[in-house]
Amino acid sequence: MVKYINQNPVLVAVDCIIFGYDGEHLKLLVIKRAIEPVKNQWSLMGGFIGPGEDLDGAAKRILLELTGLHDVYLEQLHAYGQPDRDPIERTVSVVYFALIDIHKYSKQINDQYHAEWFKLKEVPELIFDHNIMVKAAMDKIRYQAALHPILFELLPKKFTIPQLQNLYEQVYDSPIDNRNFIRKITASGLLIKLAEKDKSGSRRGAFYFKLDKQKHKAQFQSFLNFISKPK
Amino acid sequence: MVKYINQNPVLVAVDCIIFGYDGEHLKLLVIKRAIEPVKNQWSLMGGFIGPGEDLDGAAKRILLELTGLHDVYLEQLHAYGQPDRDPIERTVSVVYFALIDIHKYSKQINDQYHAEWFKLKEVPELIFDHNIMVKAAMDKIRYQAALHPILFELLPKKFTIPQLQNLYEQVYDSPIDNRNFIRKITASGLLIKLAEKDKSGSRRGAFYFKLDKQKHKAQFQSFLNFISKPK
DNA sequence: TCAAAAGTGTTGTGCATACACCCATGC
């Protein structure tokens, strides 16, 4: 079989930055690395691409392995290729980020990885360039969420407006005026009010809403301006 | 030296999508591929990453080889990893797009590649998945240009408002109201009017402007809304 | 004087912001 001559093959890994939201805090799922080097240090979940597997496929596989979840919101973030980013062997990493409904994740699925959720502000030191990747992912999510309704991917089927608002406040790490917030959200027409209330957070209870999936899909590409523009 | 076991190294290439604007049309620079397979077919300019070279570095090198230009606007677009995208050998391609001032490009620089500029609408069939990459790059540029002043990268130091407007019209393939356009542009404060006029396009002549580089840098990250929102 | 492109203002509308109080309920 013919090959390109004089080229150095390298390893290609896919790493996944997995975000979740428990109703209070935005969280990141990281694992204790199982192999040398830096075994047992905190790391993003990742793996090498298999033969016959494309990048998206590898990301889905890795996510499935760790979380047991299919059909997750997954987006390619960036490729990292510093020659020395992995001290053992040259490895180019293609990084994806995922937004999952944390309630669908069950710790039992795969305990071999010693996975743990950390609040975003309390994420420990990660191996290699993984901290940089996480920062880039947060920047991208803030950018995207300001224009497109991606944060719903983090919520369960039923959620309340206060939960949603808190999520935005977590992502942007700043308070939001709730009258204006509600107006924007309702104006977008993305939510369907349910009869049921969540009474866990207050005496009065907050109405549950669900996402109008048709509209969500239809409006995903248009610019929605959920977030006040920074002056 | 220790290595990861049981992994298949693959080739990693960097391909560059190079845009230029000649004052009339948005154009793409492609080359006639020099090596088998599909030798002599139209292709993006690319190359394999060298040892000791990171991805951005490889992109810069490739761009320099073809155009002779340093300090070009260059942005990573996406990584492509379909197992069979290159029929010879598994190759993951990390794609960058570049916006250059076409006047700085001189064909003499490097004629071995048989490079040619094509109007965007007349780009020929390219090898492998390169057409898909170009489409993705255009989508991204439209997205970016609607919010951030990136298109100035395509213009020479001195340019006229009609040129600039035509560039936006090329990118979005639709006419723009020039009163509203001028208002937005001047309101942004990004342009500095020069005394000189370009008399080549009309009897009356159009004033040259240059970019206020301070403001351009400062405002690059903020949302500018240059383009009317699609309803 | 005419053709061809450059340049210029106004108005209406909708959207974003700022801001403070009442509501419902369980204890």
Added chain:
DNA sequence: GCATGGGTGTATGCACAACACTTTTGA
């Protein structure tokens, strides 16, 4: 009855879109 969080309305200003005519000047 009171404490806690949920929910609601209005006034103001700004930014955008729609729209047509005058200016300049070389031929």
